Amino acid sequence: MTLQSDIDDLWARKQDGLTASEATNEHRAVLDEFLEALEAGEVRAAEKEGGEWEANEWVKQGILLNFGLRETEAREYGDVTYHDVLPLRETADLAARGTRNTPDGTVIRRGAYVGGDAILMSPAFVNIGAHVGDGTLVDSCDTVGSCAQIGENVKLGANTLIGGVLEPVEDAPVIVEDGVSLGAGCRVTSGFVVGENSIVGENTLLTPRIPVYDLVEEEVIYGHLPPERRAFTRFVESSVSDHDLIDGGAYKPAVVATSVEEETLEATEREDALRE
Numbered sequence: 001m002t003l004q005s006d007i008d009d010l011w012a013r014k015q016d017g018l019t020a021s022e023a024t025n026e027h028r029a030v031l032d033e034f035l036e037a038l039e040a041g042e043v044r045a046a047e048k049e050g051g052e053w054e055a056n057e058w059v060k061q062g063i064l065l066n067f068g069l070r071e072t073e074a075r076e077y078g079d080v081t082y083h084d085v086l087p088l089r090e091t092a093d094l095a096a097r098g099t100r101n102t103p104d105g106t107v108i109r110r111g112a113y114v115g116g117d118a119i120l121m122s123p124a125f126v127n128i129g130a131h132v133g134d135g136t137l138v139d140s141c142d143t144v145g146s147c148a149q150i151g152e153n154v155k156l157g158a159n160t161l162i163g164g165v166l167e168p169v170e171d172a173p174v175i176v177e178d179g180v181s182l183g184a185g186c187r188v189t190s191g192f193v194v195g196e197n198s199i200v201g202e203n204t205l206l207t208p209r210i211p212v213y214d215l216v217e218e219e220v221i222y223g224h225l226p227p228e229r230r231a232f233t234r235f236v237e238s239s240v241s242d243h244d245l246i247d248g249g250a251y252k253p254a255v256v257a258t259s260v261e262e263e264t265l266e267a268t269e270r271e272d273a274l275r276e
Contacts, residue, residue: 003037006030007062014068023069031069034062038111038129039089045129045147046172053149053172053193060147060169063111063129086110086128094118112144115152127164133178151178151196156186163189177227195227199260204233205253212255229257 010018010030018027037043038059045059070085077088089108091101097116101108105123108114112126115134126132126144133152138144142156145164156162160182165173175193176182183202188194192206200206208223216229225231235251243250 003030003033003043004058007034007058007065010065010069011058011061014065018069020069020071027069031062031066035066035086035111038063039093039113041113041115041131044113044131044149046149046175053175055147055170055172057169060129060166063146063166064169066111066128129166129173130162130164139184145174147173148176149173150176151180153179155181157182157184157202159185161187161189163187165191191223193224195225195229197227197260198225198229198231198257200225201230201232204231204255206231206255210253210255212257214257216257216259225255225257228260230260231255231257 007030010027043059044056045063046053046055067085072083072085074081074083075087087110089110089112091108094101094114099114099116099118101120102122106120107124108120108126109128111128113131114120114126115132115136117135118132118138120126120138121140123140124138124142126138127146129147130144130150132138132144132150133154135153136150137155139156139158139160141159144150144162146166147164148162150162154176162176163174165171172191174188174191176188177194177196179197180194181199182188183200183204185203186200186206188206190207190209192208194200194206206225212221212225212231214221214226214229216226232255234254234256236254238250238252240246241249241251
């Protein structure tokens with residue numbers, strides 16, 4: 001049987017009532033093999049097909065099984081005892097690929113993939129099912145949520161939140177494509193897709209519920225930022241702007257997207273000195 005068919009079979013057993021206390025060593029061996037495949041980048045929670053990102057439902061089911069068919073245990077991390085269904089990811093393989101993770105706060109959970117020549121600064125958290133591509137910088141106080149797919153040569157500014165989408169299993173997670181630069185304090189949630197080589201200004205919220213005013217194509221879009229855009233937050237008039245209780249009007253956030261300018265690219269490239 002293939003790993004996918006093993007997970008499909010185990011998922012069906014879980015739906016029929018299999019519990020963590022009833023799970024056997026054979027069941028846990030399948031779950032361990034699945035986590036190893038995630039960490040090796042052999043399977044991913046979402047992949048691009050025909051220009052569109054689609055969830056691999058069986059992969060997300062495998063992640064959920066690791067919660068549903070394991071029991072919480074006391075575990076050790078340094079001098080700290082914590083309680084979880086999974087231990088943290090082993091990181092001995094990262095050094096061989098030229099990846100750095102700084103101590104005292106860089107947490108990589110089991111089932112997360114981290115590529116080569118990447119940098120993870122503490123404190124940072126990379127959750128199960130996340131995929132962090134080669135050459136990517138995860139800066140201090142960043143969170144990469146469960147199943148989030150981060151491309152190659154991406155820069156996540158300090159205090160950036162990349163949300164996770166684990167359920168429903170058919171929904172694609174947050175996607176940040178190759179070459180993207182997110183400024184400090186950005187938040188990307190609810191399956192939003194950031195197109196490749198885009199540059200997003202500080203403290204910008206990207207979520208399907210907030211409109212993107214794309215000034216390049218002269219259209220309003222939701223749920224994604226096209227490739228090669230410079231995006232930043234602006235505020236537009238709200239539907240309750242003329243309410244008597246609101247002095248001066250009410251506004252709601254929106255995202256404005258323009259073409260990437262040469263001077264913007266030069267500013268983002270300065271961080272390459274970190275690797276020299």
